[in-house]
Amino acid sequence: MSFSPAIRELVEAFRTLPGVGQKTAQRMALYILERNRAGGERLSQALQTAVEQVGHCNECRTLSETDLCPICADERRDTGLLCIVQGPLDVFALEQTGYKGRYFVLKGHLSPLDGLGPEAIGIPELLRHIDTHQYTEVILANNPTVEGEATAHYIAQLLQDKPLSLTRLAQGMPMGGELEMVDGGTLIQAFAGRKPVQF
Amino acid sequence: MSFSPAIRELVEAFRTLPGVGQKTAQRMALYILERNRAGGERLSQALQTAVEQVGHCNECRTLSETDLCPICADERRDTGLLCIVQGPLDVFALEQTGYKGRYFVLKGHLSPLDGLGPEAIGIPELLRHIDTHQYTEVILANNPTVEGEATAHYIAQLLQDKPLSLTRLAQGMPMGGELEMVDGGTLIQAFAGRKPVQF
Numbered sequence: 001m002s003f004s005p006a007i008r009e010l011v012e013a014f015r016t017l018p019g020v021g022q023k024t025a026q027r028m029a030l031y032i033l034e035r036n037r038a039g040g041e042r043l044s045q046a047l048q049t050a051v052e053q054v055g056h057c058n059e060c061r062t063l064s065e066t067d068l069c070p071i072c073a074d075e076r077r078d079t080g081l082l083c084i085v086q087g088p089l090d091v092f093a094l095e096q097t098g099y100k101g102r103y104f105v106l107k108g109h110l111s112p113l114d115g116l117g118p119e120a121i122g123i124p125e126l127l128r129h130i131d132t133h134q135y136t137e138v139i140l141a142n143n144p145t146v147e148g149e150a151t152a153h154y155i156a157q158l159l160q161d162k163p164l165s166l167t168r169l170a171q172g173m174p175m176g177g178e179l180e181m182v183d184g185g186t187l188i189q190a191f192a193g194r195k196p197v198q199f
Numbered sequence: 200m201s202f203s204p205a206i207r208e209l210v211e212a213f214r215t216l217p218g219v220g221q222k223t224a225q226r227m228a229l230y231i232l233e234r235n236r237a238g239g240e241r242l243s244q245a246l247q248t249a250v251e252q253v254g255h256c257n258e259c260r261t262l263s264e265t266d267l268c269p270i271c272a273d274e275r276r277d278t279g280l281l282c283i284v285q286g287p288l289d290v291f292a293l294e295q296t297g298y299k300g301r302y303f304v305l306k307g308h309l310s311p312l313d314g315l316g317p318e319a320i321g322i323p324e325l326l327r328h329i330d331t332h333q334y335t336e337v338i339l340a341n342n343p344t345v346e347g348e349a350t351a352h353y354i355a356q357l358l359q360d361k362p363l364s365l366t367r368l369a370q371g372m373p374m375g376g377e378l379e380m381v382d383g384g385t386l387i388q389a390f391a392g393r394k395p396v397q398f
Contacts, residue, residue, distance in 0.1 A: 047243035
């Protein structure tokens with residue numbers, strides 16, 4: 001005996017979500033059907049609405065329901081500063097720092113083995129965007145992973161002849177981190193980037 | 200800056216799922232919108248269909264799209280044997296053992312602090328079910344947790360005067376378990392239930 005077709009399909013559909021395996025998908029499906037059918041209808045509706053209405057900002061390519069996202073529509077932001085990130089969640093994270101410039105949101109990082117070349121992640125749109133704006137500094141905020149570094153390096157090469165300063169986020173010890181817990185790669189970066197003590 | 204309303208609502212809707220917190224919900228929502236909109240539509244549709252079509256079996260109360268679930272509709276199963284479980288996933292688990300009797304599916308366990316009394320988990324329906332069938336043995340397969348034991352004990356008291364044998368699943372060492380890894384409660388049960396070696 002196995003589940004009936006409608007439950008089986010629901011389990012399979014949950015499994016397409018990231019980090020959800022067979023057992024978790026079963027638990028989610030049973031939870032919806034046994035305990036929270038209203039929650040199931042709400043999620044169904046939210047998915048439908050989001051898939052239909054959410055597109056990309058014409059300027060920075062982040063997810064947005066409007067042609068221009070709230071950040072790009074904000075006249076008060078610094079139009080000389082551009083921060084390149086790998087995805088919309090990164091925008092959310094960086095907004096917590098008080099950064100007041102603009103963003104450009106790539107679709108992840110270069111990954112030739114997965115067939116993700118410059119076109120797939122939006123490099124041509126990025127170059128057009130930079131050519132049509134007057135930026136003085138471009139911050140490459142790709143993740144400090146192997147793929148992120150490679151992507152940042154690739155973009156840096158494309159932009160090196162343009163009249164703007166290119167920067168990369170600092171690497172080193174995270175706040176509250178402990179030497180014995182931090183990995184070797186991070187320690188190497190922290191050593192290499194050590195700074196004179198300020199009095 | 201935060202997400203746009205449709206994305207925010209999608210994140211909130213994902214958070215109603217068990218085991219899904221803010222970060223996971225964000226990741227799921229962004230995954231759907233950035234990488235797998237077809238998966239989002241599929242999940243939306245599957246939720247709608249399941250919520251609309253899946254009800255409960257008239258006999259055993261498990262989740263079913265038909266009035267009678269496949270197990271209750273199966274004439275070849277032993278109609279003298281009833282196994283009481285806490286939820287539909289338990290039916291799925293027990294079917295792997297080759298058990299050929301019937302089931303009755305409760306809605307979880309008694310939990311007075313959460314307002315879940317006998318009515319909420321389906322005890323009256325269980326008693327009616329047992330009164331209208333000719334069972335010779337009732338297996339209390341509630342989970343061996345504090346709440347499950349209490350629920351099994353409660354049911355056992357209700358059924359003690361009826362002409363049927365009441366049994367409980369054996370407790371002890373799990374297959375492949377190691378003494379040093381097993382908790383004390385399980386070891387106590389394993390000791391108490393020790394059996395003579397069979398030659």
